Amino acid sequence: MNDSRVLKYVEDFMANVKAKNPNEPEFHQAVYEVVDSLAAFILENPVFIKNKILERMTEPERIISFRVPWIDDQGEIQINRGYRVQMNSAIGPYKGGLRFHPSVNQSILKFLAFEQVLKNSLTSLPMGGGKGGSDFNPKGKSDQEVMKFCQSFVTELERHVGPNTDIPAGDIGVGGREIGYIFGQYKRLSNAFQGTFTGKGLEWGGSPLRPEATGYGAVYFAQEMLATRGEKINGKTVVISGSGNVAQYAVEKVLQLGGKPVTLSDSNGYIYDPNGIDQEKLEYVKLLKNAIRGRIREYAEKYPDVEYYEDETPWKVKCDIAIPAATQNELNGEDAQTLVENGCICVSEGANMPSTPEAIDIFHKNKILFGPGKAANAGGVAVSGLEMTQNSIRLTWTREEVDQKLKSIMKNIHATCVKYGREEGNYINYVKGANISGFIKVANAMLAQGVV
Ligand SMILES: NC(=O)C1=CN([C@@H]2O[C@H](COP(=O)(O)OP(=O)(O)OC[C@H]3O[C@@H](n4cnc5c(N)ncnc54)[C@H](OP(=O)(O)O)[C@@H]3O)[C@@H](O)[C@H]2O)C=CC1
Numbered sequence: 547m548n549d550s551r552v553l554k555y556v557e558d559f560m561a562n563v564k565a566k567n568p569n570e571p572e573f574h575q576a577v578y579e580v581v582d583s584l585a586a587f588i589l590e591n592p593v594f595i596k597n598k599i600l601e602r603m604t605e606p607e608r609i610i611s612f613r614v615p616w617i618d619d620q621g622e623i624q625i626n627r628g629y630r631v632q633m634n635s636a637i638g639p640y641k642g643g644l645r646f647h648p649s650v651n652q653s654i655l656k657f658l659a660f661e662q663v664l665k666n667s668l669t670s671l672p673m674g675g676g677k678g679g680s681d682f683n684p685k686g687k688s689d690q691e692v693m694k695f696c697q698s699f700v701t702e703l704e705r706h707v708g709p710n711t712d713i714p715a716g717d718i719g720v721g722g723r724e725i726g727y728i729f730g731q732y733k734r735l736s737n738a739f740q741g742t743f744t745g746k747g748l749e750w751g752g753s754p755l756r757p758e759a760t761g762y763g764a765v766y767f768a769q770e771m772l773a774t775r776g777e778k779i780n781g782k783t784v785v786i787s788g789s790g791n792v793a794q795y796a797v798e799k800v801l802q803l804g805g806k807p808v809t810l811s812d813s814n815g816y817i818y819d820p821n822g823i824d825q826e827k828l829e830y831v832k833l834l835k836n837a838i839r840g841r842i843r844e845y846a847e848k849y850p851d852v853e854y855y856e857d858e859t860p861w862k863v864k865c866d867i868a869i870p871a872a873t874q875n876e877l878n879g880e881d882a883q884t885l886v887e888n889g890c891i892c893v894s895e896g897a898n899m900p901s902t903p904e905a906i907d908i909f910h911k912n913k914i915l916f917g918p919g920k921a922a923n924a925g926g927v928a929v930s931g932l933e934m935t936q937n938s939i940r941l942t943w944t945r946e947e948v949d950q951k952l953k954s955i956m957k958n959i960h961a962t963c964v965k966y967g968r969e970e971g972n973y974i975n976y977v978k979g980a981n982i983s984g985f986i987k988v989a990n991a992m993l994a995q996g997v998v
């Protein structure tokens with residue numbers, strides 16, 4: 547394919563996206579990554595151009611934005627903004643998490659919803675893509691305040707979701723506690739016990755392994771990438787960012803596979819444990835982050851030899867494997883260069899879009915094994931899909947059954963990325979592979995369903 551034709555296609559497409567969606571830098575970034583890797587493929591298949599498939603895919607089917615009023619512990623009225631971006635339902639009902647974080651805005655939720663469409667397609671399960679949330683900050687709030695907020699949030703959201711319409715789940719700031727409060731109020735409003743949310747507790751409709759799935763899945767994906775070069779997790783030093791749901795279970799799976807995780811972080815800084823984070827220390831992190839709701843700095847105060855770096859990210863620490871598992875754009879070009887110079891051979895993204903475009907460029911130029919979030923972290927939504935199935939058939943599978951299915955889904959995603967991402971010299975561009983294979987299924991469904 548003629549390079550200038552491809553470049554012009556990308557430039558024109560992005561000019562249009564930017565004009566239609568001003569002031570949405572995260573959304574532009576996510577779309578650019580996809581269009582850049584799809585352009586040659588689309589130009590070779592003009593049916594997608596004629597039917598404006600990519601133009602339609604970058605326009606959400608619906609965006610709902612609403613007021614969320616609630617009363618804090620001091621009796622004062624607080625007002626937040628809630629959203630649900632229902633991006634694409636060509637291959638199934640909208641599916642994707644809810645994020646509660648002060649940074650939440652329409653641009654961030656549109657980037658997440660857009661990536662979710664392709665990610666869900668990659669899982670091979672029948673799920674469309676959506677994402678939602680609020681600028682509510684759960685940090686420092688009492689359980690009572692979080693409950694009141696969740697109840698108000700779902701009181702409005704209730705009319706827009708349903709087990710065959712839109713099935714939200716957790717993301718940053720939304721874990722088991724929040725899904726519990728949301729589900730309780732939803733059940734009351736809808737007068738039905740139904741699987742409209744995933745990430746539920748095991749005793750009330752949840753799936754075994756859903757909490758573990760994203761972190762475990764990102765490590766399974768790393769395992770698959772490493773195997774293409776005859777490498778294993780066993781014996782490798784692993785740098786992980788974040789200390790929430792995804793990071794915790796990434797640490798756990800690395801440990802089970804014989805690797806040595808040495809870092810964790812939060813928005814205040816990171817800890818480096820040269821002796822390695824073992825299972826006992828990990829149990830402390832789970833307690834600290836999921837129950838006490840403290841800061842990662844406290845880990846360094848508890849264990850000997852641990853260093854804490856305030857306001858820094860962990861990418862300077864020498865490692866074989868890196869798993870960014872905190873948030874978008876947390877790993878920039880300079881960080882990527884440092885990782886490469888320090889001998890890192892594999893990056894598996896637990897978070898959504900954690901690497902900047904400059905960082906991805908550096909990974910590709912240096913032929914690093916690089917698994918983008920929409921492939922590497924798809925294990926979470928995949929097990930959510932399995933939770934939906936279990937809710938529909940009113941059965942609960944065992945942990946072993948779900949783990950088997952999760953492994954096989956991650957293996958398949960890897961294989962499909964290899965199929966569409968192989969480049970000259972046998973290098974696998976997993977970004978291209980994930981974007982093309984995720985796109986094909988959604989695009990074909992859209993073609994079959996006409997102009998809707
Ligand atoms: N949960 C899931 O199943 C899935 C999650 N993801 C993605 O994984 C990532 C982590 O999500 P999850 O673990 O669920 O969320 P959690 O809320 O459990 O944890 C988030 C972690 O990231 C840190 N963090 C959040 N925002 C920032 C920031 N702006 N700068 C630095 N650190 C930050 C948090 O620190 P602090 O406590 O200080 O805020 C915390 O340690 C997100 O990108 C999410 O979209 C992807 C697929 C599925």
Ligand SMILES: O=C(O)CCC(=O)C(=O)O
Nearest residue numbers: 642643715717926927930
């Ligand atoms: O489990 C889900 O539905 C959502 C997971 C999610 O938000 C994600 O994959 O980014």
